Amino acid sequence: MRGREVPGGQWREEESWETNMRMEHVWVCVAVVVLAPGLLGSRWDQLNLHPDHMPYILANDHDLAEECRVSRTCPFKKHLNQPVCWGYERGCEATETYSNMSCPGDARGWVTTKEEQLSTFFRQADFGFVQEQLSEMRMYCTPQHPGDSWLECSDHLRFCQGNNIYIDFRPLKHRKEPVHYHIDVLDHGQVGGHCSLDENRLKSNSDQISALQSWGPELRHFVELDERVWRRAEMCDLWIESPTYLMKIDATVNMYHHFCDFLNLYASQHLNSTHHSTFFLDNQIIIWETLPYWSNFGAAFEAFTKNRLWNLNDVAGKRVCFKRVVFPTTATHDLRPLLQHSHRVGV
Incomplete structure (x- = not known):
């Protein structure tokens, strides 16, 4: 503290001067944070x-592009x-599309024209699948007020996603057998939203209603809740702020089957692309099993x-509330045959 105690309040004046200087310093710091988003660069590291891929990400996320x-410090300006x-x-x-499909061979018996061959393969194995799922998206539980829950699905x-969802x-805390390909994890009223x-x-x-076919076994039990789902709600033993992916997985020892899981997760990121943090790494993945996860392909x-x-x-015995939750598509588990003589997809 500056000055010394003398009559006339000089001490108080110098103390006030020092306080004002500290306040000006604080406001400068606040101005830097507000006026220069991304200045520290940590957001871009995520x-x-x-x-x-960056030109496509920035073309789809206008807020991120503006940031x-x-x-x-944004290292992606050349991609804007x-x-x-x-x-x-x-x-x-x-x-303009990322995909560069090629169907040089004949696919008679499946389709009648080359255009039909390309469009069918695009829908089966490329981003046409995402396009098809997006066209099916409907609101299943609609918010009535700001801060309410919502759930939409194909x-x-x-595929489903929602905000402020309760599970x-x-x-599970008292379940005797491990959960693996089970369709009875949830019962009526154990999942819902306001x-x-x-x-x-x-x-x-x-x-x-089968293990890897859809989220029907779980979300058929979805109910309306009287209480709002939010951070301080009494019903929430655990509040998860980070975007969360609940993943049903197939055989982790088999490269083909497990990479179906990763393809499903990647496709779900695109289905969830309206959310600003879709391709950021600060999220939570919860595997829909109680068996410990291990795989040579886990990297x-x-x-x-x-x-x-x-x-x-990690959530057994708790009532968990998710600010943002995604139920990823299980589409590649269908094992459907693809069109012949076509290759080079974007996904």
Whole structure:
């Protein structure tokens, strides 16, 4: 503290001067943070993507593109304002798409024209699948007020996502057998949200009830809740702020089957691309099993998250509330045959 105690309040004046200087310093710091987003660069470090993908990411995320434009440290400025698209966006021209499919061979017996061959293969094995799923997305539980829950899904509950969703995992604590390919993890009322539920739509789409076919076995039990789902709600033993992916997985010892899981997760990132943090690594993945996860191919998860993988043991015995949750597509588990004589997909 500056000065000395003398009559006339000189001490107080110098103390006030020093306090004002500290306050000015604080306001300068605040101004730097507000006016220079991304200045520290940590946000860009979270985008663990191939440089070839960046023009497409920035073309789809206008908020992220603007943040990069005004940031002093964004390393992706050269990728801004490029006329490109993945292939599933509205108005995406064939000359701008990421995919570069090739179908040089004949596919008679499957299709009748070359155009049909290309479009069928695009829908089966490329971003056309994402486009198809996006066209099916419907609201299943609609928010009525700001801060309410919501849940939207594609047909047959093959892919779903929502905000402020509640799941009661307390019964898992007393379960004797491990959860692996089980369809009875949740029961009526153990999953829900504070929103207006379309019960008829939910019932009519809860028609694919097997382990890896859809999220029907779980979300058919979705109910409206009287209480809002938020951080301080009494019902929430655990609140998860980070975007969370609940993953059903296949045989982890088999490269073919397990990479179906990773393809499903990657496709789900694109289906979830309206969320600003879709391709960032600060998210939580919860494997829908109680068996400890192990695989020779587990390093592939590092492309999706920087955090430790959880499984259902990490939430057993708790009522968990998710700020943002994704139920990834299980589409590649269908093992459908692809069109002959076609290759080179973008996915």
